Amino acid sequence: MTSATDSSAIGLPVPTERLLELYRMMLDARLFEEKAHKLFFEGLVKGTSHLALGQEAVAAGFAAAMRPDDLTFCTYRGHTHTLLRGADMAALMAELLGRATGCCGGKGGSMHLTDVAVGAMGSYAIVGAHLPIATGAAWAAQARGSGQVVVVFFGDGATNIGAFHEALNFAAVWKLPVVFVCENNLYMEYTPIGSVTAVPNPAADRAATYGLDGIIIDGNDVEAVYAAAVEALAHARSGDGPLLIEAKTYRHGGHSRADPGTYRPDEEVKAWLDRDPIPAFRSRLEAEGVESATLAEIEAASSAAVDAATEDARNAPFPDPATLETQVWADGGSRWRT
Amino acid sequence: MTSATDSSAIGLPVPTERLLELYRMMLDARLFEEKAHKLFFEGLVKGTSHLALGQEAVAAGFAAAMRPDDLTFCTYRGHTHTLLRGADMAALMAELLGRATGCCGGKGGSMHLTDVAVGAMGSYAIVGAHLPIATGAAWAAQARGSGQVVVVFFGDGATNIGAFHEALNFAAVWKLPVVFVCENNLYMEYTPIGSVTAVPNPAADRAATYGLDGIIIDGNDVEAVYAAAVEALAHARSGDGPLLIEAKTYRHGGHSRADPGTYRPDEEVKAWLDRDPIPAFRSRLEAEGVESATLAEIEAASSAAVDAATEDARNAPFPDPATLETQVWADGGSRWRT
Amino acid sequence: MADLTYRQAVGRGIAQEMARDPRVYFIGEDIAAAGGVFKTTEGLHERFGPDRVRDTPISEEAITGAVMGAAMNGLRPIAEIMFSDFFATCWDIVANQIAKARYMTDGQITLPLVIRSANGGGARFGAQHSQAMENWAMAVPGLKVVAPSNPRDVIGLLAASVRADDPVIFLEQKSLYASKQDVPEGEIVDELGKATLAREGSDVTVVALAAMVPRAVEAAEILAGRGVDVEVIDLRSLVPLDMTTVLRSVAKTSRLVTVEENPRLCGWGAEVTSIVTEEAFYDLDAPTLRITTPHIPLPSADTLEDLAMPSSATIVTQIQRVANG
């Protein structure tokens, strides 16, 4: 087990501006998802939604370290990852509400947020499936010499599915520029990962199988994540092949929808709520001398942005029924016969 | 890496009778497959056949150590494994020739030899697929308290497919009585395993991922295999969970059919032919005082058995056309409508 | 009699069989301690214990492989694949191994196993959690395929599936989980391959499955008011396929309509239609008609998803075309 955090390598201390950016990102994500949760209970977000409340530091730390042309692949728990790559908040909210202005025109929904224009290459709802796909995107980056790095996020539960194994080996053998980030939040849906996994650290303890170092980071410490991300991206970009990083974190709520998450021991929940990445980071910023007013300004701006996006989405039209049968094929249509 | 060979644990030295049995088994397998090869070129074995010439020590060592009610799962390269569990040689040969008296009535063919009555639970032709299935059989053994152990054989190439990973983790977490045996013969079809695998020992170097020890054995030394098998079976039978064993070996010929295997360096082929498990073991037996006449008797008997089986198979009838549509369902038929 | 939901019927059906036969084991993701993500299996873990009802890792190949291997070695296991879309992640085990093992070994291997799954759309889950894949399973020789349309049948057909000595893909329609019915107490056991008449009629034969059955019946009631007397057949299983009932009905009505939830191409409706036009061509007085979801992945937005799946309203409109044809 080695740590990816080597402060000298990334020019720490991180400039304040960047720290404030990280704070804003986490706040945007948090407030966006809290609103989504509310809208779910209002019956406006249909179907399901999987929140990453509590896990924002992972998404923020990586997104902040990525180049605009780098690519992100994430899961059904992907609101935050997509938003923080720069997707339009109103378009994401509208997608959750099944509206025409949604980033996927209402066809994707909460589990499939995508904004290719900002490098958010999709949210994948079959556990583990996006690991081989992300690997393929990294292969194209290598082949084209584009200098892009691909970052793919997945849960602890995904480490037990075959696609994980195939992707890791493939990426390692071809030395592809892809960073595999496991967000270990201790649970799959309702079942603890420890009860169905042969090793204690489901990702890091498996890295050696692919000739990689097992890297564990504190996923609730946004600076640590950012530092690890900067280093990992540099490593991958320089042609040194993939990395596998396990970020320890926790989801504050249940798995999805209305799940209250009561299968989790109270003490465990409490301990992790105490380690909420946002207030912790806020205190650190204050301790480092950032003015309260500056923070309050960021908070107000985030809140206003979420409100505006929500308003936008609420007022957006439902999809034109004609779009039901568009975009199956590249010609824009769905005709299967001639 | 630990070695499974602890001579004291298995009551070594192995009695001469058992050693002769191992010799007979290897010879049976060798002569059976040499004949199959000949019959392929005569156009009598149709389709394809994958020979394990050179790999006989693995199959023999394990089969000799197994209890009659233990279960074997193997691959398309499974003639030897099926034969050495005790399947009728003539029925196997007839199956290769697509005859009615074949062990599968001609429906299986070379890649699917099966004889459930002797615990040879099938030859599986999709790489890796039988690992989860063998795991399931071990689950039933555990659930029923039957005391059976399942042994599943697979190639080096199978270690890169998802099913490998899923089965190993599953078996480890449930502590199932299954021994995973990787026969590393250095090649997949024509591609060297080293060129597509992130670690040098494709099975053993991955054992830690499942909380298991990485065990490497000399797959060309039948005594070493036998010793490892005895120990592994005892381990699994005692409830200590699965084991993953990598046996280093080599196939003398090509991958299948008429493949001459020319993609392999001459020196490599030569070095491994020099380590042919059968003559090496024969010399050892002689050195240990076994009479030449005893060995010659075994050889003659094997040869006669193969000839008889071949004769039988050659003269066997082709399947009754009516059998084409039998045994899709448990009622013996294939009707899908009422 | 007790009012039972389709969801509860699943649990009752499994319990009925586990209580009867100690060889029945049940595994899947989140099915034990948590009682299943659709709450279909609540209480089974407590009642039958952690050995017989057990949570697995997210490893669909291991899960389906496990029930196959276990069925070869003395158990009669049930697996849950949480959403039927995930069959794709273990399709090799299902379609290449489970389906073919008996034939390839000329009957040496018997696989008394059931793989249950939540199938179909209507829950706004998007294209990877909504598809109706009954036609995937039907296309593979060696699999039996069952899809009940009501709580009573869930129990009876699940029992028949568990007792069958063949592998059964048992599809529970997601959109029906909340539906209710008065179901008698006591053991319920059906037979596979027996369609039922969900409604008798004389003008048009409508063949439906699972969630499409109540919609077809609703459409039939509306059409009755318009002078069209529709017979609705609930197929209940696709393999075995009860063509006797279908052909008998078409002989009476001379008109055939199928209503499928699965996408357009190569569905069971095409199969049923083709059998009828081959075997009962001269019984038909009008073109056959298939009502399906269009050949698209399912969208997530509620308005679009409702538009995609056959509704009773579209069924009414479509049937009228044939009835007048």
Place this chain on the structure above:
Amino acid sequence: MADLTYRQAVGRGIAQEMARDPRVYFIGEDIAAAGGVFKTTEGLHERFGPDRVRDTPISEEAITGAVMGAAMNGLRPIAEIMFSDFFATCWDIVANQIAKARYMTDGQITLPLVIRSANGGGARFGAQHSQAMENWAMAVPGLKVVAPSNPRDVIGLLAASVRADDPVIFLEQKSLYASKQDVPEGEIVDELGKATLAREGSDVTVVALAAMVPRAVEAAEILAGRGVDVEVIDLRSLVPLDMTTVLRSVAKTSRLVTVEENPRLCGWGAEVTSIVTEEAFYDLDAPTLRITTPHIPLPSADTLEDLAMPSSATIVTQIQRVANG
């Protein structure tokens, strides 16, 4: 003109496209250094180098995932799945990811990729290396499905597939690899969704695909001697499906027969038949007929396998039933 085998045509088709477009890459198991297990890709590795033609581990999910991801990021990749049976091991990537990505993202993702594979029976390989699975692919919205019947079409349709901006499942029929044809030199490019008349005729329309085309033509020649003039349509692609050609032919012949290699249930023949009986019911003068492999896994023994697959002899016998019907 040069005499070219179907096998060689595959290599020539890939080479034609790789030479034309530097974004075309090709990966698969044993396809590079070894030239493919069916020797279809010999010489490509040498000609286009180890970066563009590359061997993979035995990891079908990684292979198909790789071409999907690469197509999202600037390449136009080709993958080989060695035997089409192995699609089952990566069906999630193919059917849930590749097929649905464009729709789910409302057109943000374009996937110009081809997955080639050796499909079908006749090689005595047994049930896990012989199945014809064109109907699996056809049933999934979002996949184009191509299956050429002769060397020339292999090149033309492969070129069309590589140039298409949609994902294409390209099925090479194993039993045709050794077949030969005079093929013109130079670039050959076809269009997807254009069926051809393999033989013109006026009495019966026979629709066939891939290996069933030469068999249907052979049957037609025999039937010609018996006074039955058969029109044989080579579909060439299942998606897009050229129903214009089929309907035009049926309008002329009033009789429809389909010949499929895939097993009985839910094949493309059922789809084509159902479309005809819905749209051209009044054109038909006789029951439709589907000739397929029975609904069984394929056996290995040569005598049994030959019996299972539609032969020209069985096609003759069956067609006579309809022609006289």
